[in-house]
Amino acid sequence: MLPKIVSQTVPPIPPRPGTALEAQLAPITGAGITARAEKMRADGTASIWFSDRFCPPWLGTVPSIRVAWPDREALSRRPGAW
Numbered sequence: 001m002l003p004k005i006v007s008q009t010v011p012p013i014p015p016r017p018g019t020a021l022e023a024q025l026a027p028i029t030g031a032g033i034t035a036r037a038e039k040m041r042a043d044g045t046a047s048i049w050f051s052d053r054f055c056p057p058w059l060g061t062v063p064s065i066r067v068a069w070p071d072r073e074a075l076s077r078r079p080g081a082w
Helices: 030-042 073-078
Strands: 003-007 021-023 046-051 064-068
Touching: 030 046
Parallel strands: 021 046, 046 064
Antiparallel strands: 003 064
């Protein structure tokens, strides 16, 4: 089962080759993630950042989406579920 999008702060980005979907799992500051996104943009790559954290400090400072995983306990009751 896939995570569900909880909040989204992605400005309109035309679909094109060179768009990176970044899963930010380690802690990072708003300034740090902005610098990474700007470096990618300078190299010709747009980026959209994802996190499953409740409230990452950078959410909204870069094009970003917060996702929430389904209840893992409910999943564990289903046969063949991870």
